[in-house]
Amino acid sequence: MKLIQCVPNFSEGRRTEVIGALRGAMENASAAKLIDCSCDRDHNRCVITLLGEPEAIRDAVIAGAATAVKLIDLREHKGEHPRIGAVDVVPLTPALNCTMDDCIALSHEIGRELAERFGLPVYFYEQSARSEQRKNLAVVRRGGFETLRESPLVGEREPDVGPQMAHPTAGAVVVGARGPLIAYNVNLNTQDITPAQNIAAKIRQVREEGSGLVGVKALAINLWSRGLTQVSTNITRPECVSIYDVYSFIEKEAEAMEIEIAGSELIGVIREDALIASFCSSINLPLIPTTRILDSWFRIDNL
Amino acid sequence: MKLIQCVPNFSEGRRTEVIGALRGAMENASAAKLIDCSCDRDHNRCVITLLGEPEAIRDAVIAGAATAVKLIDLREHKGEHPRIGAVDVVPLTPALNCTMDDCIALSHEIGRELAERFGLPVYFYEQSARSEQRKNLAVVRRGGFETLRESPLVGEREPDVGPQMAHPTAGAVVVGARGPLIAYNVNLNTQDITPAQNIAAKIRQVREEGSGLVGVKALAINLWSRGLTQVSTNITRPECVSIYDVYSFIEKEAEAMEIEIAGSELIGVIREDALIASFCSSINLPLIPTTRILDSWFRIDNL
Structure with missing residues (x-):
């Protein structure tokens, strides 16, 4: 069995009904196990850990993103933690019997789906990055949602896939394969x-x-x-x-x-x-x- | 699968050929896995950790004891750690899908075999003890081999099974089920x-x-x-x-x-x-x- 660990970070750490909906959507959508949910009011962020086979992880992330895009409006979101998206960052890490390349391939597949289904600009980071500077999450996320929405996403800001403008309420998303952190x-x-x-x-x-x-x-x-x-x-x-x-x-x-x-x-x-x-x-x-x-x-x- | 952890302590921490023979005997005798061997020159003692199903553990311990009785002579053994036997103590601990009662039953079976095959006086300790004071290893081992061999093992010193006198070179052995230590x-x-x-x-x-x-x-x-x-x-x-x-x-x-x-x-x-x-x-x-x-x-x- 090939197992991938995926840790989607959502920009919601306060409204328990939204956090419950995110968890429920991911648990119902696939056989991936939701093994942890760490939330914080002040960060206003929720970090969910999934463990499963690649297709199960993909299905769970897509289901979580659908819920996040529907229920999280970044125009009204305030928190202490840097973020550019409702689904802010989706890291994928090899867990058992799988390689970094498996995670890179899955990250690109998930990124394409997030762009197509929800109209989200997608940046690939860490091992999945297509340029040196995109490797660093802090660089990709610089300025946050508030800066990202001000102007078209061109030049240095051009997404790897998806539209050249921030989603009006859900911003953008960063996806990538990385080692354990x-x-x-x-x-x-x-x-x-x-x-x-x-x-x-x-x-x-x-x-x-x-x-x-x-x-x-x-x-x-x-x-x-x-x-x-x-x-x-x-x-x-x-x-x-x-x-x-x-x-x-x-x-x-x-x-x-x-x-x-x-x-x-x-x-x-x-x-x-x-x-x-x-x-x-x-x-x-x-x-x-x-x-x-x-x-x-x-x-x-x-x- | 029922897995028991067994940690036989042998009174030899210096002669590498004897330690090798003890390991080899246990590894060859059964399907139990020998997962650790911690030795110390000054303690002059070797602590081996076995993991396996009950019958495999029994076979490995008997094979280890046969080697220890043959190769270890306590009359010539000096070390910093208290001991009364060549096979000094054999603790059994539930590891997976098994109970303390499984370990108690196995300890009594192993004790009887050690007494019959090698003429060793056997004391049952911890959860396997048949009297309150035998629960405490320090009490059972008080005075060490040197005191044990001086006089017949009667009264407070009477073993739970086996002869009423110390084995001339291998002393006695303490066997019992206990929680993780x-x-x-x-x-x-x-x-x-x-x-x-x-x-x-x-x-x-x-x-x-x-x-x-x-x-x-x-x-x-x-x-x-x-x-x-x-x-x-x-x-x-x-x-x-x-x-x-x-x-x-x-x-x-x-x-x-x-x-x-x-x-x-x-x-x-x-x-x-x-x-x-x-x-x-x-x-x-x-x-x-x-x-x-x-x-x-x-x-x-x-x-």
Whole structure:
């Protein structure tokens, strides 16, 4: 069985009936399993994790997009997280018995369908990108929906497939194959956004200097509803930098500013090898192989 | 498929040819998988992890014991770890689709065979114990082989099955069903055993007072060959106390004595839920369900 992990991000994290409709549409449309739904009011975003065979993933994403285009109006959407679309980004990652090429092919197929069925401009990113700069999601999403809708999508803004103008209410969508990424947030016990901004800037600086935190992206986010602020990160090279490495970097910086950590959050699911890497960093243990996790022996491909 | 995890501990951690013979005997005797072998020169002990169906586990243990009785002479065995037998202890733990009762039944069957075939006195411990005090391995093993061989095994020392005297070279064996346990050691960068003794005593004290570290057993061990000392622990209630909790307790105590942690060691395999618990404690994250580990979806019982 070929299994793909797909993590569509929808621009809705508040209206529970819309989130329920998105989940229901995807669960009813295909045999793909909906294995996680991580929502946040302040980000105003919902991150759904699907696991299934390629056709099942395609059907689930199309059904989710149909619901999102119908129920989400970006003109009325406000949230702390950057976004250009109702279905903002659709990453595809090889999970079991499949290759990155399988995911790239599926991403292009899904992109074409999203353009044809819903009139959405589609950008291909990461491994599916057709130009170097489209590889970087932050570049594709720069300016957000509000900038995207102002003028025709030509030149640097021309979509890979679909119309040369933003959908009036659903914006555009970014689709692509990528390796496993960890979405991980650390919350600070202060309403002042400055410390989170300073820590996020320091993470980017350390990364750019090549002095650690390779592949860690960081943003400062206000969590108005909880009276906290957040350093929101994406760990894009979990084989190099563990979750614990990111946590302890942020903890140390926060301590120096005498700010308490209010807790941390993992968005979506993680791979077992990332869990092991974090576990081993945290207790000064050499990296143990997956075979030393008893449960890994219960896998389809092991027994 | 009913899978049992069995972790026979043999009193040999130095002679590689003997360890190889033990492994070979068990691998050849049955379809049980030998999934880990953790050895230590200073403990002079080898901890092997088997995974298989009940009859396969029984056959592997009998074959391992035959080799151990032939090749290990406890009269010449010196090591830092307490022991009473060449095959010192044989714990059985439910792994998949089986119950504690399955493990208890198998432990009694294995015990009878070890007594009949090799003339070994057998004690049943933990869930397989036939009296309250036999539940505790430390009590059964008190005094070690050297005390056991001095006089007939009668009264409190009478074995559950087998002869009323220690085997002249292989001693006795302890067999029993138990829940998952984590054997975890933290090494201190000092040759002085006192700090390790103080930390081990403090762990026992905190546990006895009921003020934390529930179910954590601790011993101080000299690691002569590495010029280190060790706080060797068994975490018997991994659902209450995580590996990270134990590590950070020891780290804090060592820091107060200005002693560096030289690293830590996990013996054998661990369960995924123990890994998750440790991971979550270390990054101030609420406990996440196993379903958020992508790989858990690849299991035999999930898909």
